[in-house]
Amino acid sequence: MKRRKLYLLIILLVLIVIAFYGIRLFQSKSSSATNSKSLQKTQIYDKDLNVNINLPYKEISSYDSYGDNVYLSAADKSPSGMANKIIQYNRKTKKTVQLFTTKFDSSSVQGVKANGRWLTWVDSDDFGDQKNIYIMNTKTKEIKPVTKENDKSIKNEFPVLADNHIAWIYYDQKKNQSYVMLRDLNSHSNKIIFNLKTHTLENAFLSIQKGKLLFTDIRGGKGYCYIYDISKQKLERFKSPHKKIGWGELLNDHQIVYLAFFSNSFADNKLVLYDTRTMKAKEFSSKYMEVNRLRVDASNHVFVGMGGDRYFHKFQIDNNLIKKQGKINDKDIFDMTAKVL
Structure with missing residues (x-):
């Protein structure tokens, strides 16, 4: 026992x-x-300096640069695992400064845009249901919200930045109405420049170039492109031969590229070149292109991501001729690219 x-x-x-x-x-x-x-770490390739920059952040969701400074939205001890802070990185000193921390418990900070005087970004919850747009004066570091913060009766889309203005699409849920908004960053005043009839994923984005703002709308079953000259406060309308359009990008003072959609499936789309002088449109392909990424540059190049491709297809617009120039990686397009190490 x-x-x-x-x-x-x-x-x-x-x-x-x-x-x-x-x-x-x-x-x-x-x-x-x-x-x-x-x-x-996340590595940023700086095309201007031809160097790789290693930054101690798990994720960088967006970034932009001006002069010696790189501005980025990064995940730093983020509960959601997504970006929760705005960081400034100095290319010369290699030092980082924290500019902003999310006001959401579980966040997704993104949409960083910068110029010599202003910095803008979007602070949203991790589902993207609530978006607060902020603007910062890069000299004084003063930060202001563009609309009332955390107002559940409104929804803001991502803004575009031009000199001393930003523009974005604003949805008023009480009125069930969407507007194209413009904010004067010097006076901090907002104004409505257009009442949209249609507000969908296809036309929720704006394009801006040299003080001109492009947006699209569908009215009476017809697609329209609108160009608003900010300094002249003048709006022009151009009727498209396609009924359902969106994702417009300004190429130059008289040419636009946009997506035409042919069914309820987003993938059933074609890229279109539209000339505002001749009011004629030309499709890039006779077949559906499944465009899911679209970029342009100041040299009339169009970069198109299609289907599951990891690369971009590069096109050159020469007058009204569309010339395909092969395939290209994003590293060769953008001033900066980022990847997680």
Whole structure:
């Protein structure tokens, strides 16, 4: 009987020792995993300087640069795992400064745009249901919201920045009405420049170039492109031969590219070149293109991401001729690109 009790006691002690070291081992592995996560970095390729910059952030959702400064929305001890802060990185000193921390418990900060005087971004919840647009004076570091913060009766789309103005699409849920808005950043005043008939994923984005703002709308079953000259406060309307259009981008003073949609499926689309002088449109392809990424530059280049392609298709617009110039990586398009290491 005594031997049996002794035997059971030995087994119990062995189990306690195993459990103790098992917990220590688990804690060690957990600590190692945590340290591994904390050491995650994102690398930015700076095309201007032809250098790679390693930054200690798990995720960088958007970024822009002006002069010596790079502005980015980054995840830094973020509960959601998505960007929760606005960071300024100086290319010369290699120092970072925290400019803003999200006001949401679980956030997604994105949409960074910068010029010599102003910085703008969007602070949203992790579902994107609530978006607050902010503007910062880069000299004084004063930050102001563009609309009332956390107002559930409104929805803001992502803004575009031009000199001393920003523009965005604003949805008033009480009135069930969407507007194209313009804010004078010097006077901090907002004004409505257009009442939209249609507000969908297809036409929720604006394009701006040299003080001219482009947006699209569908009225009476017909697609229209609108160009608003900010300095002249003049609005021009151009009727498209396509019924459902969106994702418009200004190429130059008289040419636009946009997507035409042919069904309820977003993928059933074609890219179109539209000339405001001749009021004629030309499709890039006779087949559906499945465009899901679209960029333009100041040299009449159009960069198109299609389907599951990881690269862009590059086109050159020469007068009204569309010339395909092959495939290109995003690193060769943008001034900066980012990847998680």
